Amino acid sequence: MEKISPSSSFTIAQPMKKNPFVPKKQNSFWLHSKVLIWKQFLVFSRNIKSTLFQIGTPVFICLFLLSLQQFATYAFTSTIDRNPDNISVSKVPTCYGSGCITIGIAYTNDKRTELTEFVVDHISKAQNFKIGKDIKVLANTYTDLIDYLKENTNKTQTVVLFCTGEFEIPESYGIGGTFDCLRETPGYNLTIYSLLINSTITGLTLFTGFNAPSPVDYASLAVKAAVDSAIYEFYNGDEDSNKVFGVEVEHFPSPTNRFLQGYDIVTDVGVFYFFIPPMVTFVVILIEIVREKEYRLRHGLSMMGMSSGPYWFSWFVTGFAFTFIVTNSLIIASLACGFGFFLYTPYPIVLCLFTVFSLAMINLAFLLSTLIKSTKSAYTTSYAFILIGLVLQFLLSNVTLIYLLYADNLPMWAKICRVLLSLYPPFNFSKAFGDISSVSASHYDSDEGRWVRGNDYPWSEFTRTISVDMLGTQVNVPSTADSVLIIIGNGLMIALIAWYLDHVISHNRGTPDPFYFFLSPYYWGLKKKRRLQEQEVLSDAGLDNEKDPCPSMMSEVDFTEGISIRGLGKRFEQYKCCRPTTEIHAVNDLSMDISSRELLAILGHNGAGKSTLINILTGLTKASYGSATICGYDIHTEMDKIRKILGVCPQHDILWDELSPKEHLILFGRIKELPYDVVIKDAEEKLKQVRLEHVKDRLVGTFSGGMKRRLSVAISGVGNPKIIILDEPTTGMDPINRRNAWKLIQQMKEGRVVILTTHSMEEADVLSDRVCVIVDGELKCLGTALSLKNNYGDGYRITIITEEPEELTKVLQEEFPAAKVIDLSGGSLVISIPLDRVEQIELFFRTMEGLEEGSIKRVKDLIKDWGLSNTTLEEVFMRVTGKKEKV
Template sequence: MGRKQENGDGRGLELRSGIPLFIQQSSALLKKNALLSWRNKRATFLQLVSSLFFIFLIFAVDQAIKAQTRNTTGFKNLFDPQPEEVTAIPPCEDGFFIKTDGIGCWDFFYTPTGNADIERIVSAMKRNNPLRVIPDNKVRGFPSIDEAETFLLQNPMRCPAAVHFDIRANNVIAYGIQTNSTAKQIRGIYENANFKFQIPVQAAVERELTRFLTNNANLAWNVFFTEFAHPNIETFSTVGTIGPTFLLAAAMFGFVIQMSNLVGEKENKLRQAMSTMGLMNSAYWLTWLLWELLLGIISSVLLVLFGMAFQFYFFLNNDFLVLFFMFFLFAVNMTGFAFLLSTFLSKATSATSVGFFIFVVGFLTQLVTAFGFPYDKQFSSGLRGLWSLFPPDLLAIGLKYLGDATATKQDAGISFKDIDKCSIGNDDCVLTMSQIYIWLAATFVVWLLLALYFDNVLPDANGVRKPWTYFLRPSYWAGSSSKATEGGGCCSCTQAAPPAPELGELDDEDVVAEEDLVKRQKRDIVDDPAVAVRIQGLRKTFAGKTELKCCCRIKSTKPYHAVKDVWYNIEKDKLFCLLGPNGAGKTTTINCLTGIIPTTNGDALIYGDSVRSTSGMAKIRGYMGVCPQFDILWEALSGREHLHLFGSIKGLRPADITSGTEQLLAQVKLLEAAKVRSGSYSGGMKRRLSVAIALIGDPKIVFLDEPTTGMDPVTRRHVWDIIESSKKGRAIVLTTHSMEEADILGDRIAIMARGRLRCIGTSIHLKTRFGAGYIVNVSVRKESVGNSPIMPASSPRGEELRRDEVKQFFKDQLGVEFKDETRAYITFVIPREKDRELTDFFNLLEEEKERLHISDVQISLTTLEEVFLNISKKAELESAAADGRFDVLTLTSGPAIGMCINVPVGAPFVAVPGTESSETPNGMMVEIYWQQDDTGSLCIAGHSDLMPSPAPSAARPARRSGSQRRSFGPVGSFGRSSRIMEAEVIQMSNIDGNRPGSRRMSMS
């Protein structure tokens, strides 16, 4: 399927749609992911082979355990044991568990004392001990067994053995030996107390008893002992026991990288940029899923191969497919879990913290799972189901079962055909491997569906979200008409009620006429073929916030009305320039038109498609290009790769993508840097690439938000030529802070301030209506024809006199003062009201040209910048008057220095309290110099020296000629500001403000 996008000049490109477009977008995004992974080789390498490092750690732990038991015969294969001779009773100091501090130890105890035969036997044991005679102080006797045990309890670890004799008859002597049989191990050396102490003591007792009873002191006595043959003891699988923790740590690398990539694209608005250019959400999520599945397959295969390489029975005896599906399904499950968590995060750096938290929780739950909770028959199935929702728990129980099936080399493990059965000997099995697989797959589907749901209903960076029940609405599945607006398609957490009009907000006649035209077209359902965009009462309000501060204080902010009921048309084949100070509502308007944020009220039709309609916005994005205010680029992709990606998202044919990319790169002079990664571009190069991206696919409507920011003058002029040549066949909407750029490119210009449209029209029209008038620059010759001997023309004084003559001529003929003066020109501003006098004036000026020594005269309209400043000042003053805002003036000179006075914003003069005297009965006043900050708000820049305040009926003070300090007040009359000053500060009802752009006013 395809569609042909045609512009007004009849040209057009074949664009794919439907399933072919979905496939093309998916392929482009997969290629993008592959390129980013290849260029971020370190992270990709860690994600794929991190399992090798953790398998090695498991191997190291396994070898450490084997090293500790290396000297113990129980953990060795003993098929042909050799007899060993029983040696002497060792000194007590040789025992690992015997204390050797100042109190000392004993080689053995005996009971009872006081019996001559027993004393004789014990003495013989000490005397006849091979290799060494046991000292008397190393043997201690007790009258009874109870006393011996009491001493042993009070003095633990002081004696390795005790012999308890029992003479039952003259020739019958019984005995018992009491030893600490706990095996001890220190630094890899294993000590068996039975072999080291019990057998030597037993052999010594039996030897001396036999000699005593046979009355043969020289009886030879040699005792040997031999272990039974046995295989080595292997009671657990190292991988099955500690593997879950290490393998979970390996999985966390991919988990954190997945979340970082997803959240990073959201944080950097890369996903928003792709969506604005027509990317389908389904293609976006599918490509990420396919890419992570591919990485999961590779990492799972490598994990099993690494385990086999280290010769673990766990990997050798269990079937390859059983192991592969265990690790692969766990990786898939963690991918879905990462998708879900990414919808709640807004910063890529948070992914690391979340990943660490998941690992810690997983480590703790795996420890609990290793002890059988809750995968035991004594626990309920509901508890097991709840526990199994956490992916690491399923990994832990799966590896435990696989480890139990391969505890020894002889264990056969679990084959793939037996995954629906419990392994042999696992009597407590409550889940089979197939059931674990089903749990992993099912919970993955749950995570994925929840991720898609929360991705739609959680507010994004602009506060936009869909209703909680969006999936129950037929319009979501079938789409609504692109021609009609729909309510509730999405929410923006805003106040829906229109803002109340501010006091003093009176629309300009051009704005009213434009509004009437649009309303009439809407009412009569007129489809003007020359109109590309029709904005109908667009409003955007951002809701206020309520925050809990410290000390239980609640801070609330009012709703902010960013755009207030604007109506205007944007024509085809023309560039519409939208101007305004910061916070005027320009970018908000662009965001509403591009679908980034929804409108609160009103609508906009772009080529007949509504921005409030789901299907309408989908169509608009297919033929729309956007250059955002800030560059939204992948630093690892080149300029050519960016254009190929966005061309594919648009649905261009491969041949058109290639040709269009090369053409645009040449136009923006990036052909030589086409293969260079955008992260190495300068600021100007990035802006040029953003302009090229906006023009890819030959869009019918293009939005350029400050496109030439950061460019050098030569490049800026070149981009202006590109934009100018791109007008034909499309409508271009441009926002800029460069008045020169707006003047050159703009076919129609609108100025916004405080969310409202203040004026609209061509550049000439705006200059004529809102400018201060005409600007006349006069150049005076440095030398005259007839030099005076008294005052040579070339002297500085002579030139100054000639300049004064010119200034006086303009004042006498037109009543205007000079505005500026340089060595080259004297500048005058002639008000528009004097249009009728200009013809006679310039005729007279031509006649007096030689007398006044004038060499050049230039005349021009007021600049667009002057118009912009006038409009923004007027809007700011109206807002300040409506809000009753004041600013604080601190006097920096005069007798009242340091005094602070509350001044209504925009007031030109203010009286200084306490300055009345006989000479100045009305007191003193100062003129206030106002300026606008970066947000367009008026603030005090300074004040003049003190001057006498006029009487209420006094004439308006005259201007001081030659003054260079700028001050301004409202456009037109200061009636409202004067009343505020009258009520709040001074009684000066007749002081009127000077016009915008005038020089400092002072009292004569």
């Protein structure tokens, strides 16, 4: 196998004690902050839909409120009618529906008179109704009529009840006795009838305006006009028997309702809708931060030397930028819509109110991001928070209700509610918004009982304590400025909690700090940590091997430039009912030393503990016990210093889909504090080495898995790190690109410590200076590939092709007693000869060359073809891990 030699073209391959690219004095906080802000600018500018949605939400909200304002104004003014029209009620409307009777006829006695017959006939002719269908006799007595109506509900529109004789007056009328409708009254033509109205069928106006009078039953009026016309015709004998009285109805004029005139939708529900734009930014920021945590992008930045301070500061600046843009978008759109709140309130006050509220909500997004692990949970949490927030905002839209909470005579539970609500930023935002809108926007004045126009909001009003009369009690409410200061206090309190949780929860930073970390003088830099200078050297050993231990490759090791691991272990406990039931030792009491200028390949099956060990060394996982130092720095207390000299290619790519390969290398190079011109030059060279120079400006989201792995390998060498850790770096690469990656790794290992985990035995054999095998978290063997082959292999192997395998096997056992049969299948025979029996190998060679005489010559006669090889590393791995028994 060809050994890959390092190339001198790698610009930063020379070993060095000090990185010449890094300036002597450089403020890493501001440098990291600037490069992270630049990264987020690229990400959001390329997520154009999300960005435009944030900026466009205030415009949509304002247009929606303007539409509601126009609709409300139209609804309130449409009821104003100073000159009502006359409405004719001469025509009786037909009752529609199956079997519905327009006019029902009934009599108080079982009698029909000439008048009643004339009336029925007159109505049918005048209204063009059919007797028996549109006009129908329903009952001959009042009792029968009531029974009929009860049994046939909603079948009759109007009933005309004629009094045709002696009639017993119902007790509900308040007078008793009987009345004779047919008795003669000198000088008068007396006709008595009643109308029974079905209000569920007749055309009553159900949806009347706010100013409209009580509804009028035009159908009943038309029936009465028709009956009266018929009676008039009967007694006056007019020639036109179809004549009907012309009856018209006119409403009283309806003036403007002073309780609704001047209604302002922004004052009434503006705080409900203006709550939405800041929440959109809240959701976007929360989801993006959690996405970086879920895909370990933040951990990748941390492993390359970025501290948490610049990370959170960059997100705060990003949130502030979006807040400023969204707030100004809201103000401009509101001014264009003519909302009084924005027209008459000074711009600095409006900007201050919306900005501090939005920043408080962004801090809340930071807090929630420390508790949430996945973007799916982030979406669910943010939507639930918005839904609950909108319900609360609906209740808080009435500023009078908020003022009521500040009364002195409230019960204790109400005061507790006020204190709790004061910790909720939207509550203080609603209160401040209501304070301002009650002056600058049109608002309802309870003293005058009407809506009054707003005035210019003076600066003095911003700091003035508000005094209101609530049900005869004077209530003093904190000023608007106090509410803004409380929002700022809410934001600072939320940020402080987020800062603490970010330190103590493991899935945020990887290795969590103890809950009392802020009490430690080490955290505040008041006491320097002791750097370990001397470590006990552990020689290579064939652990759990009956043969001699593998000899050490190096007699002297400077572990201030390497890695020293002592009794390192990681336990994962499985819980049931809040109690630990079993323990899994992912790494179990592991000890080894890795010097500078060497590459250690770590082999192991899936779940052996390789990635867990890498995570411990890079600070993503906290060790349960034991210790380790990297270049003299302790992984438990000095991980920040370790990460500045560390380069990592993790098992999962730490890449942003919205960035190009060149931008990734610039990002990580600047995090390593390299000058910009050096970063550009180094990025171009590394992209050539991993064959990505032709796609250097394409977005990584379009790359294949192998292309992403090549980029991750290139990133691990950015900044001339002293320690490089590669976790399965060539997974998914094709053979050609794998070879190029091997060349890059060979160049990177010069003068550095390189740890490589892989499942490829060929890769470990080609690249490694030493190889270790881990089984179930335990170190099984450690040494060079050759020493492991010698210690764990079967010696030299001879593969033979023969037509008589059984006969050949018998002959070999006679002539070469040290040979062992490894495999026998078909016409193929594999034997092994131990390394300490070299003379038999020489004898085999001489026999095959025909230099031996006697019975041994028959070996050559039975062999058609043969080959010689040494034990492979894969076979060593199989034996050490227990997958193959010794022969």
